[in-house]
Amino acid sequence: MASHLSLEVKRILRRELKDMGQSILKKQCMDLGIDWEQLEVKDIERLAKPLSAAIIAFTGKEKSDKIIKEIEKFKVLEELAIAGEIGEKVGLRKKLDALTRLGEICFYIGEWDNSLGYFTQALDIAERTENDHILALKDSIATVHVEMGKLERGKDRYLQLLEEATSADDQDIIASVNRGLGKIYWRTGQFDKAQIHCYRAIEHYVKVKDPRSQGYIYKDLGDIFGERGQHEKGLEYYEKSLTMFDRKNDPYNVANINMNMGVIYSLQKDWKKAAQHYEIAVEMTGKEGYINTQAWALFNLAEAYTKMKKLDEAEKALNQSASMLEKTDDSMGMAGVCMKFGELYQEQGKWRDAIPKFEECVLALKELGIPKYLADATHELGRCLARVGDFDGARQQYDEAIKIYEELGIDSSLENVKKDLEKLG
Numbered sequence: 001m002a003s004h005l006s007l008e009v010k011r012i013l014r015r016e017l018k019d020m021g022q023s024i025l026k027k028q029c030m031d032l033g034i035d036w037e038q039l040e041v042k043d044i045e046r047l048a049k050p051l052s053a054a055i056i057a058f059t060g061k062e063k064s065d066k067i068i069k070e071i072e073k074f075k076v077l078e079e080l081a082i083a084g085e086i087g088e089k090v091g092l093r094k095k096l097d098a099l100t101r102l103g104e105i106c107f108y109i110g111e112w113d114n115s116l117g118y119f120t121q122a123l124d125i126a127e128r129t130e131n132d133h134i135l136a137l138k139d140s141i142a143t144v145h146v147e148m149g150k151l152e153r154g155k156d157r158y159l160q161l162l163e164e165a166t167s168a169d170d171q172d173i174i175a176s177v178n179r180g181l182g183k184i185y186w187r188t189g190q191f192d193k194a195q196i197h198c199y200r201a202i203e204h205y206v207k208v209k210d211p212r213s214q215g216y217i218y219k220d221l222g223d224i225f226g227e228r229g230q231h232e233k234g235l236e237y238y239e240k241s242l243t244m245f246d247r248k249n250d251p252y253n254v255a256n257i258n259m260n261m262g263v264i265y266s267l268q269k270d271w272k273k274a275a276q277h278y279e280i281a282v283e284m285t286g287k288e289g290y291i292n293t294q295a296w297a298l299f300n301l302a303e304a305y306t307k308m309k310k311l312d313e314a315e316k317a318l319n320q321s322a323s324m325l326e327k328t329d330d331s332m333g334m335a336g337v338c339m340k341f342g343e344l345y346q347e348q349g350k351w352r353d354a355i356p357k358f359e360e361c362v363l364a365l366k367e368l369g370i371p372k373y374l375a376d377a378t379h380e381l382g383r384c385l386a387r388v389g390d391f392d393g394a395r396q397q398y399d400e401a402i403k404i405y406e407e408l409g410i411d412s413s414l415e416n417v418k419k420d421l422e423k424l425g
Contacts, residue, residue: 006039008074016067017058024054041082044075060291060328066109073105096125100133103140112148119144135165135173143180155184175204179217186220191228195221215244219257231264238264247284252293255284259297266304275304292333295324299336306344314344335364339377346380351387358384375404379417391424398424 002010013021028051029036034043048068056064076098083094099122106115123137138161145154158177165173182197198221205213218241226234238261245253262277278301285294298321305314318341325333338361345354358381365374382397398421405414 002037003039005041005044005074005078006037009039009044009071012067012070013055016063017055020058021055025051028054041075041078044072048072056289058327060294060324061289062292063328064289069105069108073102073109076101076105092125092129096122096129096131096133099125100137103144107140107144107147112144116141116144116148135161135168135170138164139173139176139180142177146180146184151184151187155181158184171204171208172210175201175208175210175213178204179213179220182217182220186224186227191224194224198224211244212250215241215253218244219253219260222257222260226260226264231268234264235261251284251288252290255281255290255293255297258284259293259300262297262300262304266300269307271304271307275301275308278304291324292328292330295321295328295330295333298324299333299340302340302344306340306347309347311344311348314340318344331364332368332370335361335368335370335373335377338364339373339380342377342380342384346384351384354384355381355388371404371408372410375401375408375410375413378404379413379420382417383420386420386424395421395424 009025010022013025015021017024026036028047029039029043032043032046032050034047039047048071051071052064052068055067059067080095080098080102083091083098099118103115103118103122106112106118119137119140123134123141125131126134126137138157142154142157142161145151145157158180162174162177162181165177178197178201182194182201185191185194185197198217201217202214205211205217218237222234222237222241224234225231225237228234238257241257242254245257247254258277258280262274262281265271265274265277278297281297282294282301285291285297298317302314302317302321305311305317318337322334322337325337338357342354342357342361345351345357358377361377362374362381365377378397379401382394382401385391385397386394398417401417402414402421405411405417
């Protein structure tokens with residue numbers, strides 16, 4: 001009979017990769033001389049790296065990392081059970097460590113309630129044993145609340161923790177709390193307050209000589225200024241962020257920053273510079289197997305190529321992106337690819353080819369419940385229908401787009417649809 005750990009690992013891989021998952025697990029275990037039906041805690045550490053390498057080609061690194069983390073969760077759960085059988089002092093220390101790691105793993109894979117539960121249990125032990133990790137655990141709990149969308153609760157916890165960290169002169173926690181507060185104010189549109197806390201976080205990260213964390217804050221500031229429409233300032237902070245990350249050892253962050261820079265240049269209609277940054281993002285994500293992120297970089301690159309009239313290159317990029325997004329089951333990404341295919345065919349004057357792409361996009365966005373993009377796709381579908389002489393169909397799509405834009409209060413887009421509707425007579 002298979003061990004509990006073996007059953008859990010097989011369940012996860014079957015869920016993500018069907019029968020192929022079990023075959024991959026069996027082969028990797030055979031190569032390592034491990035009985036795949038009797039996996040033990042000690043086997044998971046040996047198995048994790050080769051198993052991850054084997055499944056990246058099928059899932060991409062983003063999903064592969066989550067699968068391995070979920071497998072590791074069951075390893076730590078067994079360690080937690082063992083810790084409960086050890087003498088109280090040693091057992092509590094091991095239990096605290098296991099609960100903290102479980103909290104971190106669940107946070108990584110998006111199991112917010114579980115993450116909060118494990119961190120709370122760990123904090124209880126830390127406070128009872130006067131452990132040094134009390135402030136760090138409180139920081140983690142506040143962060144989970146923010147990720148759960150409980151922003152006010154997260155803010156209250158951060159503010160209380162800021163007092164405690166200041167009293168203890170814990171520069172790392174002070175910096176982390178300021179970053180957390182910056183994110184809360186950013187999400188609630190209080191950009192001035194968000195910037196103040198970001199600058200404070202940088203001051204403290206400088207004190208503890210943590211350039212990588214500085215890089216994350218510079219990126220946050222780039223995002224904030226970009227969202228405020230202060231594009232040059234946003235680009236300035238993205239450039240600062242890039243100086244804090246090493247291209248060789250941190251390709252994912254370098255790729256994401258370049259992607260964001262590309263977005264700003266796209267907003268400025270500087271398609272040549274946008275393409276340059278998207279190309280860097282494609283290159284960096286491709287090296288490490290970040291399929292999903294690479295697919296979005298290709299998707300954005302295709303738009304830049306379309307605007308630059310590099311239509312063959314745009315179509316190639318979209319086909320590559322679609323193939324990757326299908327592999328990672330990214331519904332939102334696939335809807336976006338359909339939209340960009342429609343725009344590409346519009347650019348080529350292939351109105352009848354564009355129509356089914358926009359129709360597919362509209363159906364997907366309705367299911368996903370994303371009104372702004374749904375209105376955009378509906379408007380473009382109407383324009384294509386008008387081009388092929390289906391004026392009733394076009395009028396119906398325009399009416400749908402107008403209704404959504406009115407509900408959202410997006411006046412500039414609303415006026416554009418109304419102008420196209422007037423042209424129909």
